[in-house]
Amino acid sequence: MRSPQAEAAAGGFGNETPPLPGTRFRSTVSLHKLRRFNILILVFRFAAFCFSLASAIFMFTNSKDSDLPSWQDFDAFRFVAVANAIVALYSLMEIGASIWEILRASTFLPEIIQVWFDFGHDQVFAYVLLSANSAGASLARTLKETDTCTASNTFCIQSDISIALGFAGFLFIGFSSLLSGFRVANFIINYSGFYL
Template structure:
């Protein structure tokens, strides 16, 4: 009688242990959350590639703008006048240079942090606070790039079309190289903005899943 009761109690304890191991402990771990899972690795690599591309496009935009300078002559009222144009003569172009430099520095910092975590096989985004921080940074810099690109586009368009109702010409005809450098810089500025916006969307997706 005593042995039967003891055997029954041992069977209950074993059943409880099996239930615990097969239920809460095992069931709460999702395959995508395990260390080094393919899903997490792909997400981390995509994050790293976005940072690398954003840094590259920002550096290209910065490089083309700071090398935008040219000297030539222009005809006004029949007189040939020498003209010299440089990026630093425009506040809008200076603003674009400053924002591009800041975005390049931000992207480089995030690239170094993400790369070091990836090499250690740690999550690129370790916590929700970190995700919110980089999301806010990406948003701010994306809007700043959009603002800088739009301001610079207005000045460039004025240079290409001239000023109506006056004899002032299209300055991009004699200053073709200068205007081409500025146009390429603006194009890469908007490309950087798109990349940062994509990174922000990726941050939102991560936050929604964690």
């Protein structure tokens, strides 16, 4: 008969199935934990989607009159609009993948591809969004000293709002990238058996 310690070490599985790192994934407790984790990621992605979409819309509609300055006239504002639009699109896609994962308890792409795809894109898009918003904020600040803002104060205020929303979007995609980074590390450590 096996000792209680050996039983515990084997994770409660029978002798025929020694616990491979991946098998912990299947236990009910882990599934609950994974579900909570996925719901948290979903919430962050949804927030990132809302903020970056709002930011992109605010910037894209920032040229009502042909006499007034337009967002297309400024490199940094073009960068803000496009970066936020891309992040909104990516977040929408990831919301779909996240819902799929919560409902079916398996990833949309094969797991190794999915975790690296999510993490890589989260990291890159978080940096791109921050870079765009910082460049936009710097330009908006410079414009305040020129006569662009005296000619059309609405243009400057709308740009400021768009950039502020963009920063909020960055915050949430940054949180998502932390969580998806944890998933990658978890995947590497548990599946490849790589321990420090």
